[in-house]
Amino acid sequence: MKRLPARFFGRPVHLLVLVLVVLCCINVAFYALGRKRLTAQEKNMELFDIVTSGLGLTDLCVATEARYTRHPAVSDPIAPFMDHPGALEHFPTGSFWAPPPLDTTAGEQQ
Amino acid sequence: MNSRLTQHLNILDYALSSLWRRRAKNLSILIVFSWVIFLVASFQLVTQALTETATSVLRSTPEITVQKMSAGRQIEIPIDFSRKLAAIFGIQEIVPRVWGYYFDEVTGANYTVMGIAPGRMPLLDRLNLSLEEGGRYDQGSRGKVVIGRSIRRIMEEKGSTLLSLFRPDLSQTSFEVTGVFKPEVDILTNDLIVMNIDDARDLFAIPSSMATDLCVYVANPSEVATIARKISEALPGTRVLTRSQINRTYQVVFGWRSGFASVCLLTALTAFVILAWDKASGLSPEEKREISILKILGWETADVLAVRFWEGILVSGIAFIVGCTLAYAHVVFFNASLFKPVLIGWSVIYPEFRLVPSFRLDQFLLVFSLSVLPYLAATVIPAWRSASVPADSALSGM
Numbered sequence: 001m002k003r004l005p006a007r008f009f010g011r012p013v014h015l016l017v018l019v020l021v022v023l024c025c026i027n028v029a030f031y032a033l034g035r036k037r038l039t040a041q042e043k044n045m046e047l048f049d050i051v052t053s054g055l056g057l058t059d060l061c062v063a064t065e066a067r068y069t070r071h072p073a074v075s076d077p078i079a080p081f082m083d084h085p086g087a088l089e090h091f092p093t094g095s096f097w098a099p100p101p102l103d104t105t106a107g108e109q110q
Numbered sequence: 111m112n113s114r115l116t117q118h119l120n121i122l123d124y125a126l127s128s129l130w131r132r133r134a135k136n137l138s139i140l141i142v143f144s145w146v147i148f149l150v151a152s153f154q155l156v157t158q159a160l161t162e163t164a165t166s167v168l169r170s171t172p173e174i175t176v177q178k179m180s181a182g183r184q185i186e187i188p189i190d191f192s193r194k195l196a197a198i199f200g201i202q203e204i205v206p207r208v209w210g211y212y213f214d215e216v217t218g219a220n221y222t223v224m225g226i227a228p229g230r231m232p233l234l235d236r237l238n239l240s241l242e243e244g245g246r247y248d249q250g251s252r253g254k255v256v257i258g259r260s261i262r263r264i265m266e267e268k269g270s271t272l273l274s275l276f277r278p279d280l281s282q283t284s285f286e287v288t289g290v291f292k293p294e295v296d297i298l299t300n301d302l303i304v305m306n307i308d309d310a311r312d313l314f315a316i317p318s319s320m321a322t323d324l325c326v327y328v329a330n331p332s333e334v335a336t337i338a339r340k341i342s343e344a345l346p347g348t349r350v351l352t353r354s355q356i357n358r359t360y361q362v363v364f365g366w367r368s369g370f371a372s373v374c375l376l377t378a379l380t381a382f383v384i385l386a387w388d389k390a391s392g393l394s395p396e397e398k399r400e401i402s403i404l405k406i407l408g409w410e411t412a413d414v415l416a417v418r419f420w421e422g423i424l425v426s427g428i429a430f431i432v433g434c435t436l437a438y439a440h441v442v443f444f445n446a447s448l449f450k451p452v453l454i455g456w457s458v459i460y461p462e463f464r465l466v467p468s469f470r471l472d473q474f475l476l477v478f479s480l481s482v483l484p485y486l487a488a489t490v491i492p493a494w495r496s497a498s499v500p501a502d503s504a505l506s507g508m
Binding site: 011012013015016019020023026027030031033034037038041042044045046047048049050051052053054055056057058059060061062063064065066067069070071072073074075076091092093094095096097098099 | 119122123126127130160163164166167168169170171172175177179182183184205207211219220222224226231232233234235236237239240258291292294295296297298299300301302304323325351355356359360362363364365368369370371373424428431432434435438439442449451452453454455456457458459460461463464466467468469
C-alpha cells in the first residue's frame with residue numbers, strides 16, 4: 001500500500017480533519033442502519049394493527065413484573081402504593097417508568 | 111478572507127498542540143465528558159424509541175375502554191352496563207373483555223391472559239397472519255389458546271405440550287396450544303395467552319354477568335371525546351380511557367421525571383459541575399505564564415481567547431460526537447443493555463428489545479446545549495480574565 005505523503009500529517013489540523021471524517025462516516029453508517037430497521041418495522045405495521053385491533057391491546061410488553069409497568073395505560077393510577085396502606089414502591093421498573101398522567105377522566109379534547 | 115482563514119488555521123494548530131502538551135489531563139476530561147454525554151444521550155434515545163414505538167404500534171387500540179372502579183381499584187364491570195350505553199348515539203359496538211394476570215409459581219413468571227369474545231373484535235378474523243407458520247386461531251372453540259414466544263419457551267423448558275393453569279380453587283385446567291405469535295409482534299404479545307372469553311371466565315372464576323372491561327368502538331372518530339364524556343356521565347364510578355389518553359400515557363411514562371432518569375441526570379450534572387468548577391476556578395500558573403508569554407510575543411487578547419475557544423470546542427465537541435455515537439450504538443446495536451436490568455426489573459419473561467430511535471435534531475441539540483455550551487463558557491471566561499491582565503504584571507507574579 002502506498003504511504004501517504006509525509007506532509008499530509010504535517011499539520012495537527014489535518015489529523016483533526018481525519019478524526020472528524022472517520023467519526024462522520026461512522027455516524028452516517030449508523031444512521032443508514034437505523035433507517036433500515038425503521039423501514040423493516042414500518043413493514044410490520046399491518047401485523048401490529050391486526051394484533052392491537054383484534055385483541056384490543058393497550059400497552060407494550062416491556063416489563064412484566066408489575067401490573068402498573070406491564071399495563072401503565074389501563075392500570076390503577078396509584079397502583080405502586082396500594083398493595084397495603086403505607087406500602088413502598090419496590091419493583092425496579094418503577095424507577096424507570098414515571099407515573100401515568102393523573103387526568104384519566106373522560107371528555108378531554110382530541 | 112484568506113489571511114483570516116490562515117490565521118484561524120494557525121490558531122487551531124496551536125490549540126491542538128497545546129491540547130497535546132497536556133494530553134493526560136485533556137484525555138481524562140474527554141473520557142469523563144464523553145461518558146456523561148453518553149449516559150444522557152442513551153437515556154434520551156431509549157425513551158424516544160419506546161415512545162415512538164408505542165405511538166406507532168398502539169395506533170389501533172380500542173377507541174374507548176371503560177373500567178369500573180371501587181375504593182380506588184379497578185374491579186369487574188357488569189356486562190349490563192353495555193345496555194345503558196347502547197342509548198348513546200354514535201357508539202358502533204361494545205365488546206366485553208376478560209383479562210388478567212396469571213402468576214406461574216414454578217418459574218416466577220407473570221403471564222397476561224386475554225379472553226376474547228369470538229367474532230366481535232375488529233380484525234380478529236385476520237389474527238392468523240400474526241402467528242408463526244402452521245399456527246391458527248380458532249375463535250369459537252374452547253380449550254385452545256395462542257401464546258407469546260416466551261410462554262412457548264417456558265413450556266419447552268418444562269417439556270409439556272399442553273398449557274396447564276390453575277383456577278383460584280387450585281383445580282387444574284389444560285389448554286391445547288394452536289399457535290405462537292410471530293417474533294415481529296413480540297413487543298406486544300411476548301407474555302400473552304389468548305383464549306376464548308368463557309375459558310378466561312372459567313380460569314379466573316369470573317361470573318358470566320361480569321367482564322374485566324368494555325371496549326367501545328365509535329362510528330365517527332371525531333366524536334370520541336364527546337361520547338367518552340357521555341359514558342362517564344351515564345356510568346358514575348367508572349374510568350373511561352380514550353385512545354388519545356393511552357397514547358399520552360406513553361408520552362409521559364418514559365420521561366425525565368422518572369426516578370432512574372433523575373439519577374442519570376443528577377450524576378451527569380454533578381460530573382459536569384465538577385468539571386466546570388475546575389475550569390472556572392481559574393487557570394493554572396503554567397497556563398497564566400503561557401498567556402503572558404504569548405502577549406509579550408505580540409499576541410492580542412482576541413487571539414488568546416480564540417486559542418482557548420478552539421481548545422474548549424475541540425474537547426467538548428469531540429466528546430459530544432463520541433458520546434452521541436456510542437449512545438446510538440448502545441441503543442440500536444446493543445439494545446440498551448446498560449439500562450435493560452432497570453427497564454425489565456425482575457421480569458422473568460420479556461421481549462428481545464429491538465429499539466429503533468429515529469434521528470431527531472432537537473434531541474441532540476438539547477444535549478449539545480446542556481453540555482458543550484456551558485463547557486465553552488467555563489473555558490473562555492477564565493482565559494478572558496487572565497488575558498486581559500497586562501503581560502508584565504502577570505509574569506512578575508510568577
